[in-house]
Amino acid sequence: MAVIKTNEKDVKVLARLMRAEAEGDGQLGMLMVGNVGVNRVKARCLDFKDINTINRMVFQSPGGFEATQKGYFYQRAREKEIRLARKSISGGEHNHPASYALWFFMPEGSCPEQWYGQWNTGRFKSHCFFTPTNADCPSVFETF
Template sequence: MARIKTNSEDVKMLARLIRAEAEGEGELGMLMVGNVAVNRVKADCLDFRNLRSIRDMTFQRPGGFEATQKGYFYQSAREKEIRLARRVINGERQHPASNALWFFRPTASCPGQWYNQANTGRHKSHCFFAPTTVNCPNVF
């Protein structure tokens, strides 16, 4: 069963987002960015209240994804990334992004916390951060 409700356009948008945000991180990195995206739709907490769709999450302001401000995001979705998007929509989770709501690319090492959210780990260039079960139970 899917973790969030989507249609074919949502899947393509998520596919474009994960490619634009993490293509250089490989398939696993793109899956992790997809985990963060799906978690934000599911969360209904903190910075992500009232996000009910992939579109709401993708274009959230402030706090949305940088990739939406660049032309690469607006290229057509490719089959490879569409398959990855479906995997995360259908519930596949990859540590350290399993319950993460944030990620970023630091210039050095990952900090232990980011805006009071715990570091859950790093994959290549991205550090991932998750809320607590008390703050965001829907993510877990």
């Protein structure tokens, strides 16, 4: 069962985003990017109040993903990433430190304690993840 409403096109867009943002971090890294994407669609808070589809989440401007500005993102989705995207959409993949994260980025050095006022929940390989508080964004912590 999906935790957000999607169609096949959405699955493929999320799969392309996951690969473009985190292929170098392996399958778990890509699943974490998927966690963040699904969380943004669920959130209805902070910078994501009007983000209610995968497509709007991926192409949000400002605040979207740098990968959408690169040609690699626009390559066809592969089966491996499509399976990972479906796992993320199903809600069955909550991988710390991205479980409830709404943001991530790849710093040149160590992860800052906060990023845009959100707390660092940890690092996985090259990416640092940042999660809002329950008070700022309770919907991200809801289970469906």
